Amino acid sequence: MLSVSSVAIKLLKVVNMEYEVVIGLETHAELATITKLFCGCSTKFGAEPNTHVCPICLGMPGVLPVMNKKAFEYALKAAVALDCEINRFTNFDRKSYYYPDLPKNYQISQNYYNLGIDGHMNMSVNGSIKKIRIHNVHLEEEAGKLIHPEESGADYSLVDFNRAGVPLLEIVSYPDMRTVDEVESYMQTLRKILLYTEVSDCKMQEGSLRFEASISLRKKGSDKLGNRVEIKNLNSMKSVIKAIEYEAIRQSELLDRGETIDRETRLWDEVGEKSQRMRSKEESQDYRYFPEPDLLPVLIDEKWLSAVKNSIPELPLARKQRFIEACKLSDYDAGILTEEKVLADFFEECVKILERPKSFSNWIINDLLREVKDRKLDISNLPIKPRQLAALVEIIEKGTISSTIAKEVFSDMIQTGNDPQKIIEEKGMAQISDEGLIESVIDKIIAANPNVIEDYKKGKKNALAFLVGQVMKETKGKANPKMVNEKLAKKVGV
Amino acid sequence: MKIDKKTIEYIANLSRIELSNQEKETFVHQLSDILAYIEKLNQLNTQDIKPMAYSINTTNVLRDDKLEPPISREDALVNAPSTMGVFFKVPKVIE
Numbered sequence: 347m348l349s350v351s352s353v354a355i356k357l358l359k360v361v362n363m364e365y366e367v368v369i370g371l372e373t374h375a376e377l378a379t380i381t382k383l384f385c386g387c388s389t390k391f392g393a394e395p396n397t398h399v400c401p402i403c404l405g406m407p408g409v410l411p412v413m414n415k416k417a418f419e420y421a422l423k424a425a426v427a428l429d430c431e432i433n434r435f436t437n438f439d440r441k442s443y444y445y446p447d448l449p450k451n452y453q454i455s456q457n458y459y460n461l462g463i464d465g466h467m468n469m470s471v472n473g474s475i476k477k478i479r480i481h482n483v484h485l486e487e488e489a490g491k492l493i494h495p496e497e498s499g500a501d502y503s504l505v506d507f508n509r510a511g512v513p514l515l516e517i518v519s520y521p522d523m524r525t526v527d528e529v530e531s532y533m534q535t536l537r538k539i540l541l542y543t544e545v546s547d548c549k550m551q552e553g554s555l556r557f558e559a560s561i562s563l564r565k566k567g568s569d570k571l572g573n574r575v576e577i578k579n580l581n582s583m584k585s586v587i588k589a590i591e592y593e594a595i596r597q598s599e600l601l602d603r604g605e606t607i608d609r610e611t612r613l614w615d616e617v618g619e620k621s622q623r624m625r626s627k628e629e630s631q632d633y634r635y636f637p638e639p640d641l642l643p644v645l646i647d648e649k650w651l652s653a654v655k656n657s658i659p660e661l662p663l664a665r666k667q668r669f670i671e672a673c674k675l676s677d678y679d680a681g682i683l684t685e686e687k688v689l690a691d692f693f694e695e696c697v698k699i700l701e702r703p704k705s706f707s708n709w710i711i712n713d714l715l716r717e718v719k720d721r722k723l724d725i726s727n728l729p730i731k732p733r734q735l736a737a738l739v740e741i742i743e744k745g746t747i748s749s750t751i752a753k754e755v756f757s758d759m760i761q762t763g764n765d766p767q768k769i770i771e772e773k774g775m776a777q778i779s780d781e782g783l784i785e786s787v788i789d790k791i792i793a794a795n796p797n798v799i800e801d802y803k804k805g806k807k808n809a810l811a812f813l814v815g816q817v818m819k820e821t822k823g824k825a826n827p828k829m830v831n832e833k834l835a836k837k838v839g840v
Numbered sequence: 841m842k843i844d845k846k847t848i849e850y851i852a853n854l855s856r857i858e859l860s861n862q863e864k865e866t867f868v869h870q871l872s873d874i875l876a877y878i879e880k881l882n883q884l885n886t887q888d889i890k891p892m893a894y895s896i897n898t899t900n901v902l903r904d905d906k907l908e909p910p911i912s913r914e915d916a917l918v919n920a921p922s923t924m925g926v927f928f929k930v931p932k933v934i935e
Contacts, residue, residue, distance in 0.1 A: 379905045386908025395926045399916045400908070416905035437893070444856045446930040492933055504927035507916070632854055637893035645899045 353591055365563045365601070367594045368571060369529055370521035371586075373536060374514050375546040376488065376554035377420045382511035383487045384411030384454070384641075389513075391552045395506040403511035405449030411640055413438075417513035418485065418644065420545040422654050424515055425462025425483040427543050427661060432651060433459045437643040438485075441633045446505055447489040455486035455516075457635040459643075467519075468663055469535040471528050473677065475663075478532055479520040488512035509553075515546065521560065521571065526587050533557060533583050538662040542687050550582055557586050562607070563597045572597075573607040577621055579614045589614045592621060665690055673703035682711050688726045695732035696739075705739045713753070717760045729763045738766040745826055746770065747777050779826040781833075784817070787825065788834055791816045802838055810834065843872045 465480035
């Protein structure tokens with residue numbers, strides 16, 4: 347196993363010196379339907395093994411699959427969101443390969459008329475926008491789950507077909523990525539798009555979002571692609587990055603020794619942080635694709651397509667750009683606010699009530715998200731409503747409470763869900779703006795600090811700040827600081 | 841297309857089946873005969889004929905995303921050649 351720093355150094359050598367790393371990603375996302383693609387079995391995760399099955403998803407003879415309309419529309423929605431050209435005539439094909447997690451010995455997928463082709467996705471990498479082309483987006487069925495017994499020497503595997511037939515969206519990128527930063531951004535941006543369009547829950551820990559990487563190296567300046575190696579079994583985004591780094595180094599070392607790269611599939615070993623040869627890649631003709639005779643083609647007319655187009659919300663990157671331009675937020679702040687759709691919605695609700703985007707952005711990023719983290723709150727079910735945060739900001743602007751007190755009120759709001767007005771009233775936190783009262787405190791402080799007044803008159807300007815502090819202390823932070831400043835300055839004669 | 845022993849071995853590998861030498865010889869002849877028979881179709885002139893994969897002129901047969909009851913696990917497993925507990929049992933999968 348390579349240590350972290352040696353990986354970093356070797357990788358730097360790979361990319362800085364001779365080679366360009368060429369990376370493409372295949373993404374599989376389970377669609378958020380209630381039932382499977384071709385039958386009414388549940389897609390719910392975590393059920394008892396082999397209880398969400400029926401003759402159709404078990405591949406029994408004589409059954410007839412029927413397409414789930416919702417799954418088809420989700421796939422169409424994702425293809426449109428990725429700016430694909432939509433094949434108005436689309437059909438399904440059998441992909442034949444023999445593997446025990448595939449009950450029919452073929453997978454129903456798409457090959458000749460993919461739902462979407464030639465799309466692209468814009469993403470932000472280190473502050474600039476990069477466009478990654480999408481080769482195709484298509485719909486297929488998920489395979490079952492194989493369980494390998496832990497006992498050593500076991501000569502069998504076990505199969506759970508609950509997952510077989512769950513609708514799966516496959517998104518194939520062009521090999522347009524060159525760095526792990528780009529790969530990271532691709533994964534994050536794609537995940538956000540799938541979440542924003544609500545076509546998948548993207549839970550990586552449940553396997554509903556998975557990536558496979560293909561990597562090849564070529565000499566800098568060359569336009570000929572090298573033999574690519576596909577890497578499977580990448581269970582997290584972190585694994586994707588590590589596996590790509592490992593593979594880039596492995597290939598560069600082979601090429602340095604004058605060896606050639608085999609076109610193959612490798613399996614990532616998460617614990618050992620290395621990859622192993624899995625099988626030499628079957629050629630695509632070996633899958634013997636042919637149109638699935640049990641399913642009829644689907645035609646997408648203008649009306650259907652425009653209904654799907656209209657159902658697509660503003661996508662995260664566009665929303666972020668709008669926040670930067672219309673609300674004058676920084677790139678960083680707008681990025682955080684659009685990270686999750688619910689958070690961006692929260693922010694916009696606030697701004698709709700009171701046009702103070704900068705204040706809301708600060709409150710949400712600095713205070714709300716800190717509370718979410720500390721208290722492990724569910725971001726889609728926050729104890730505070732946009733209306734309440736807007737009320738708090740308005741109260742601060744009116745000068746009813748100081749910003750220090752406001753933090754206390756906010757924390758109280760999170761804990762109790764109460765309105766800020768109620769909290770301020772009940773706890774007597776309102777700011778003192780009573781001129782007479784403030785003047786009497788100022789007189790008292792001046793009388794008690796003759797030396798400081800002397801210093802101030804001699805030109806020691808910061809003596810005034812000390813006096814302001816004393817007044818605030820006396821009033822337990824509740825005196826209106828602006829008023830204290832003005833009155834005090836007048837009294838000591840500026 | 842010429843079917844030789846190598847082609848037979850290649851197909852056998854894709855199909856995950858083992859063949860004896862004698863079977864391979866038999867299949868070289870049988871598959872060659874089958875292909876030769878099918879190749880008769882090439883004599884037809886199909887120049888102006890559009891490719892067709894579906895014999896009926898219907899499209900868009902879709903169903904609603906509505907739950908249907910599954911079958912029982914006992915029923916699911918009853919016809920399997922081999923089972924273990926709640927699972928189907930298959931020969932060890934070697935990558």
